[in-house]
Amino acid sequence: MLVEVKVDRVTLDTASNRFVVILRDEVNHRWLPIVVGSPEAQAIALQLEDIDPPRPLTHDLIKNMLDTVDVRVSRIVVNDLRENTYFAQIGLHVKNGNREVDARPSDAIALALRTNSPIFVDDKVMKSAAVFEHEPEIDISNLEEELPPMDKLESLNLELERAVAQERYEDAAKLRDQINELIHERDKGQNKN
Numbered sequence: 001m002l003v004e005v006k007v008d009r010v011t012l013d014t015a016s017n018r019f020v021v022i023l024r025d026e027v028n029h030r031w032l033p034i035v036v037g038s039p040e041a042q043a044i045a046l047q048l049e050d051i052d053p054p055r056p057l058t059h060d061l062i063k064n065m066l067d068t069v070d071v072r073v074s075r076i077v078v079n080d081l082r083e084n085t086y087f088a089q090i091g092l093h094v095k096n097g098n099r100e101v102d103a104r105p106s107d108a109i110a111l112a113l114r115t116n117s118p119i120f121v122d123d124k125v126m127k128s129a130a131v132f133e134h135e136p137e138i139d140i141s142n143l144e145e146e147l148p149p150m151d152k153l154e155s156l157n158l159e160l161e162r163a164v165a166q167e168r169y170e171d172a173a174k175l176r177d178q179i180n181e182l183i184h185e186r187d188k189g190q191n192k193n
Contacts, residue, residue: 002120010045030130040106047113059110073115076108
């Protein structure tokens with residue numbers, strides 16, 4: 001089964017200093033981050049911003065060549081993930097039928113944006129690598145009963161880091177407040193002793 005996605009944005013992962021293209025599954029509220037090279041990130045970002053470079057980039061050239069020989073990009077599919085490497089196929093509609101061409105996802109995405117072609121991700125890939133837009137919140141009342149105070153603090157700190165990394169800033173603020181309250185309670189208890 002294939003899941004249709006849209007290119008949400010291209011961003012720089014400051015932790016690894018690598019560019020990441022974010023594909024969004026609007027139906028299931030998931031997104032798939034794919035690391036891309038700098039030239040491909042630029043090609044995708046320029047198209048997202050609707051900026052025409054003074055001379056055609058590689059993906060513009062490919063689109064122009066396909067148009068010249070009357071070949072249409074029907075879709076692209078991010079179809080596999082092996083050893084942390086994504087794989088894709090470009091679907092081409094030619095006069096005598098359809099063809100599939102293997103490609104790097106970054107090149108396929110850049111071409112899909114230029115040809116207004118739909119972008120899909122295989123459901124197995126989404127299930128193994130996608131991140132949900134809003135993960136369920138942790139029920140803090142259960143943590144109080146199950147974990148000793150230090151473990152609870154560590155757990156909240158980990159959840160805070162995850163929320164910030166996923167740009168869920170409202171959740172991060174709530175977690176920060178819970179962490180501060182827990183530290184205050186711990187310090188108050190230590191001062192009594």
